[in-house]
Amino acid sequence: MAKPFALSPKVKWGVLLLVLYTIFAATQLGFSWDRFEAGLGHGAKFLARMFPPSVERLDVLWKGIAESLEIAVLATTLGIFLALPLSLLGARNLMPVWATWPARTVVSLCRALHPVIVAIIFVKAVGFGALAGVLALTVASIGFIGKLFTESIEEISLKQVEAVRATGASFANVIIFAVLPQVFARFVGFSTYQMDSNLRNSTMVGIVGAGGIGGTLFSAFQRFDYDFVCTILATIIAIIMVGELLAGVVRAILLDNVSLASLFGKKPHGSGSAPRPLEDDA
Secondary structure (H helix, E strand, O other): OOOOOOOOOOHHHHHHHHHHHHHHHHOOOOOOHHHHHHHHHHHHHHHHOOOOOOOOOHHHHHHHHHHHHHHHHHHHHHHHHHHHHHHHHOOOOOHOOOOOOHHHHHHHHHHHHHHHHHHHHHHHHHHOOHHHHHHHHOOOOHHHHHHHHHHHOOOHHHHHHHHHHHHHOHHHHHHHHHHHHHHHHHHHHHHHHHHHHHHHHOOOOOHHHHOOOOHHHHHHHHHHOOOHHHHHHHHHHHHHHHHHHHHHHHHHHHHHHHOOHHHHHOOOOOOOOOOOHHHHHO
């Protein structure tokens, strides 16, 4: 009987080298048990100072949260509108090479840097504030959505495209009636996921001065105001959870044709819709 996890000699040598390098890397970075043990004590003291959470400056908190929400919504909307044409230009099954390479290069450049690094660049360019955050997250949205949109378009069936072309339809009609109907479900999934991601990232870019609740959080850390830090973190977690709930509602309405009444009402036994595949949420 063949062994299910039998490894070739080359793979065994590769695993051995990986283990040896991991041990070597750990010795080079100053890890020690004493340091880890001291860190547990410091972490416990930090958590103890965070409770009970402070509710004295709710006006400052809500101002930062509102700005983060505005940054996330604006960046996601701009990212979708800019990523869609780039995706169509970058699809190899629809466009010639001279069009796909420039579009793919732009998308790759947008994905090259972390949003916080891009936010630092925009803070230097346009100054402190929400505009830098919106621009940074728009770039990140173009990179993420553009790549996934392009891959989805390249996986469509060309039979429907050829059938529409055979009717003498224009290029725009081919896109509208043959391409977009095949990828609409995935587009909605990618867009809602990016909205959720931008909500999280909008709380980080503020740390470097790009607006949002991140700036308020960073200021609270600098003042050792840990009870207010706890309030901010709890609010961010609550907003992210609400955002995930709303994204699920949007997907159910747009993709499953579920009405709001049936979505929040009691479903009859056995009449629920089939669970969506995980790939739609990728």
